Amino acid sequence: MSIIDQYNNAKERYAALGVDTDKALEKLKKISLSLHCWQTDDVGGFETPDAELSGGGIQVTGNYPGKSRNLTEMRADLDKAYSLLPGKHRLSLHAIYGEFNGKKVDRDEVEPEHFMGWMDWSKKKNVKLDFNGTFFSHPKAASGFTLSNPDKSIRDFWIEHGKRSRKIAAAMGRAQNDPSILNTWIPDGMKDLPVNRLKYRSILKDSLDEMYFKDISSKEMKDAVETKLFGIGSESFVVGSHEFYMGYALKNNKIATLDLGHFHPTELIADKLSAMYLFFDELLLHVSRPVRWDSDHVVILNDDVRYLTEEIIRCDKLEKTHIGLDFFDGTMNRIGAYAIGARSTLKGLLLGLLEPQQVLNKFDEDGNAFARLALIEELKLMPVGDIWNYYCETSGVPTDKYLIDDVMKYENDVLSRRV
Ligand code: RNT
Numbered sequence: 001m002s003i004i005d006q007y008n009n010a011k012e013r014y015a016a017l018g019v020d021t022d023k024a025l026e027k028l029k030k031i032s033l034s035l036h037c038w039q040t041d042d043v044g045g046f047e048t049p050d051a052e053l054s055g056g057g058i059q060v061t062g063n064y065p066g067k068s069r070n071l072t073e074m075r076a077d078l079d080k081a082y083s084l085l086p087g088k089h090r091l092s093l094h095a096i097y098g099e100f101n102g103k104k105v106d107r108d109e110v111e112p113e114h115f116m117g118w119m120d121w122s123k124k125k126n127v128k129l130d131f132n133g134t135f136f137s138h139p140k141a142a143s144g145f146t147l148s149n150p151d152k153s154i155r156d157f158w159i160e161h162g163k164r165s166r167k168i169a170a171a172m173g174r175a176q177n178d179p180s181i182l183n184t185w186i187p188d189g190m191k192d193l194p195v196n197r198l199k200y201r202s203i204l205k206d207s208l209d210e211m212y213f214k215d216i217s218s219k220e221m222k223d224a225v226e227t228k229l230f231g232i233g234s235e236s237f238v239v240g241s242h243e244f245y246m247g248y249a250l251k252n253n254k255i256a257t258l259d260l261g262h263f264h265p266t267e268l269i270a271d272k273l274s275a276m277y278l279f280f281d282e283l284l285l286h287v288s289r290p291v292r293w294d295s296d297h298v299v300i301l302n303d304d305v306r307y308l309t310e311e312i313i314r315c316d317k318l319e320k321t322h323i324g325l326d327f328f329d330g331t332m333n334r335i336g337a338y339a340i341g342a343r344s345t346l347k348g349l350l351l352g353l354l355e356p357q358q359v360l361n362k363f364d365e366d367g368n369a370f371a372r373l374a375l376i377e378e379l380k381l382m383p384v385g386d387i388w389n390y391y392c393e394t395s396g397v398p399t400d401k402y403l404i405d406d407v408m409k410y411e412n413d414v415l416s417r418r419v
């Protein structure tokens with residue numbers, strides 16, 4: 001049976017539940033994920049001398065051959081990654097990925113000009129850009145404290161980096177006529193018990209106030225702040241905790257960033273959304289997969305992702321939720337990792353869009369917990385794969401069946417030559 005015939009069969013089965021699959025795909029097509037650039041090279045970047053990934057317990061393991069070593073290779077890899085994704089998606093850059101042309105440009109010296117090449121690329125490829133200051137992998141972050149550092153000269157350095165990152169994001173936003181989302185994550189924290197948590201948190205608050213002092217139009221850029229529970233080396237104390245940034249973001253009209261790896265293992269981000277949407281106009285998500293800790297494994301379609309994507313749709317907040325990806329794994333083909341992570345997130349969104357919301361809500365209202373659960377279980381074995389295949393096929397990207405061959409061909413033709 002052809003993919004179209006399979007789709008039509010599936011469409012009928014969903015229609016029987018009151019779900020319009022064509023409409024679901026229309027909506028899915030409009031969703032742009034923000035692909036994280038740092039899966040191409042294990043969060044290496046192109047600074048001179050090379051920044052070595054360190055700080056705050058973010059770590060990449062593995063040395064699978066073929067990682068991109070320069071901008072040309074990185075862009076080729078990104079082209080390949082996007083060619084495997086149905087829909088039109090964004091790119092989230094980190095400050096260490098500027099075009100520094102072999103010159104040493106320190107973090108307190110980065111300028112929009114270092115990202116002009118990316119802005120040209122963005123226009124040519126029609127891929128909008130988001131941005132991140134890089135507050136790790138740097139000698140001035142080695143003590144474990146950046147914006148909350150009691151040493152004024154060090155925190156001033158990072159404040160300057162933050163200001164410049166905002167300027168770069170604003171330039172991107174102007175160039176693409178769409179705000180660039182600037183995410184700020186800092187690694188600051190302590191391995192062992194501090195006695196004066198308040199001190200660090202009040203320094204961080206002051207540093208952020210200074211960094212965000214200048215008003216920038218939300219048409220150009222929007223600030224987001226990423227909370228975290230702990231990292232390797234910051235097990236006992238993270239300055240920028242969830243409560244800290246919830247408070248800061250609400251008070252200062254910033255976007256809160258929720259990363260799936262930044263909470264207690266049994267805490268569900270999905271459950272937080274309906275509370276946060278009531279108080280925040282917009283949220284940024286870092287879709288990741290923690291395995292026992294914030295390990296940033298490649299995202300797969302697990303329950304955490306499904307609950308999350310379903311929740312966004314049940315709350316009708318697709319337009320208010322920026323969906324970024326954040327994982328890095330050096331043990332496997334890195335382009336394949338992008339494809340799996342991004343496609344699984346899209347599959348989760350598709351599952352959400354294919355829910356018969358009216359029926360489910362009715363069971364909810366009637367207090368029929370059994371029927372609600374039974375339908376949720378029934379949905380799991382509905383032919384979503386046939387809808388997904390049709391979406392891939394009509395978007396001109398490989399269906400799952402051809403994904404492995406496609407990625408392996410790129411590995412043989414391109415990646416394996418990088419020695
Ligand atoms: C680290 C945060 C942060 C980084 C990226 C590279 O725990 O999740 O988002 O992963 O900025």
Ligand code: ZN
Nearest residue numbers: 226259286326
């Ligand atoms: Zn993150």
